[in-house]
Amino acid sequence: MTIGHEVGATITLQELEHDPYPTYERLREAEPVSFVPAVGLWLVTRHDDVKRVTTDPETFTAATEPSTLNRTMGENMLGMEGPEQQWIRAITEPPFRPRDVEARTQGMIPRLAGELLDGIVDRGEADLFREYADPMSVRSLCFMLGLDEVPWQDVLRWNEGLMPGLANFEGDPVKQAPADEAAGALHAAIGDVLDRLAEEPDGSVLSWMLHHEEGGRRMSRDQIVGNTTLMLSGGLQEPRDVIALTLWALLSDAAQFEEVRADRTLVKAAVEETLRWAGPVGTATRQATRPVDLAGVHLEQGALIGAVLSSANRDPRRWTDPDRFDIHRKEGAHLAFSAGTHFCLGAWFGRHLARVTLDLALDRLPGLALMPERPVTLSGWEFRAPDSLWVRWAP
Ligand code: HEM
Numbered sequence: 001m002t003i004g005h006e007v008g009a010t011i012t013l014q015e016l017e018h019d020p021y022p023t024y025e026r027l028r029e030a031e032p033v034s035f036v037p038a039v040g041l042w043l044v045t046r047h048d049d050v051k052r053v054t055t056d057p058e059t060f061t062a063a064t065e066p067s068t069l070n071r072t073m074g075e076n077m078l079g080m081e082g083p084e085q086q087w088i089r090a091i092t093e094p095p096f097r098p099r100d101v102e103a104r105t106q107g108m109i110p111r112l113a114g115e116l117l118d119g120i121v122d123r124g125e126a127d128l129f130r131e132y133a134d135p136m137s138v139r140s141l142c143f144m145l146g147l148d149e150v151p152w153q154d155v156l157r158w159n160e161g162l163m164p165g166l167a168n169f170e171g172d173p174v175k176q177a178p179a180d181e182a183a184g185a186l187h188a189a190i191g192d193v194l195d196r197l198a199e200e201p202d203g204s205v206l207s208w209m210l211h212h213e214e215g216g217r218r219m220s221r222d223q224i225v226g227n228t229t230l231m232l233s234g235g236l237q238e239p240r241d242v243i244a245l246t247l248w249a250l251l252s253d254a255a256q257f258e259e260v261r262a263d264r265t266l267v268k269a270a271v272e273e274t275l276r277w278a279g280p281v282g283t284a285t286r287q288a289t290r291p292v293d294l295a296g297v298h299l300e301q302g303a304l305i306g307a308v309l310s311s312a313n314r315d316p317r318r319w320t321d322p323d324r325f326d327i328h329r330k331e332g333a334h335l336a337f338s339a340g341t342h343f344c345l346g347a348w349f350g351r352h353l354a355r356v357t358l359d360l361a362l363d364r365l366p367g368l369a370l371m372p373e374r375p376v377t378l379s380g381w382e383f384r385a386p387d388s389l390w391v392r393w394a395p
Contacts, residue, residue, distance in 0.1 A: 008034035016381040024311035033297040041306040050312035055340035057081045060286035072165035074226030095205045113360040129244045129389040137240035146204025150189045158186040239350045241280035241385040251370045269327045279336030282310045309335045367394035
């Protein structure tokens with residue numbers, strides 16, 4: 001099979017940012033592996049091909065060259081492959097297992113949700129994206145990691161400061177300088193917490209990484225700092241987006257919203273279906289380690305690939321009526337957390353946080369509805385999120 005790149009050549013960044021799903025449909029049908037000059041990547045859009053790219057690290061490595069991730073954050077698990085990545089996963093996974101997450105957050109998550117809802121409940125309307133989902137996401141992760149003594153506004157600011165460095169593929173020193181400054185401030189703050197934890201271990205992820213021994217050795221300080229920076233960058237905003245997207249999806253469908261409101265065991269299914277239908281992380285970036293054929297297309301060694309998770313999650317070859325949001329769908333696992341060796345470390349924590357946060361909002365905000373005069377706008381393709389979630393309720 002020979003496939004051209006006619007569709008890929010016409011795609012604009014603007015259309016991807018605005019709404020990538022119609023473009024993904026065209027690509028899946030006509031050019032499932034397509035070089036898209038607008039983004040400088042080979043986009044892979046069919047489910048089975050995305051699965052193959054994410055589960056064959058010897059051929060499709062996450063340790064890309066150059067790695068803006070490693071340069072900006074320091075060495076971390078998403079910028080490497082092989083035994084060292086597996087060793088870091090073996091150390092970092094235990095504190096993110098369900099029982100450990102519940103034990104660490106059981107007092108904190110409901111208490112914070114209660115405080116935030118107390119602050120808005122009498123008002124009868126609010127932007128739940130800014131006033132509820134965002135602080136729930138940022139403050140819960142800082143608490144999980146053990147960074148709750150650092151002002152969370154600073155953590156957010158430093159994290160945002162890293163972004164230009166992550167997008168600095170051309171290695172421009174002017175673009176890199178502010179990112180390095182933000183990374184320096186964040187790394188110093190993490191270092192101070194580590195100094196304290198060396199003397200006073202606690203139940204946080206940072207404390208676990210500092211004291212846990214695996215295969216006869218411990219993580220170095222640099223490894224802890226680099227990987228904590230990755231966890232912040234990967235986890236500060238995604239649970240926020242999942243919370244807001246789930247509410248938006250439900251509130252846009254009165255019948256399914258009413259079902260979930262009346263039967264809270266369905267919150268779990270609503271979060272999962274939102275992750276499939278509108279997951280906030282669009283792509284996983286990989287690089288071909290050797291010449292390889294994928295869906296009839298020849299890729300050279302070094303080809304940079306965007307495995308489009310959100311397209312795989314709407315592929316009609318895999319899902320029935322894929323564009324329909326259906327909380328009763330029973331078709332197995334989606335790819336919103338990727339697959340293989342880099343499957344999201346914080347998946348269970350993110351899900352748990354979203355479920356509890358949503359459940360408590362439904363308890364406290366009766367008659368919840370979107371405000372048509374302040375509509376929700378989604379944008380982005382690598383990361384896709386709403387800009388607000390204005391709702392009203394009966395105070
Ligand atoms: C709940 C919403 C979240 C979504 C949709 C999400 C999505 C993802 C995806 C798609 C990947 C794989 C990227 C790839 O294969 O290239 C990933 C990796 C990762 N995520 Fe998440 N994430 C979420 C929450 C979190 C949270 C709360 C944390 C906090 C610890 C986190 C930490 C990480 C880390 C450390 C990795 C890299 C794992 C590795 O390389 O082995 N994520 N995430």
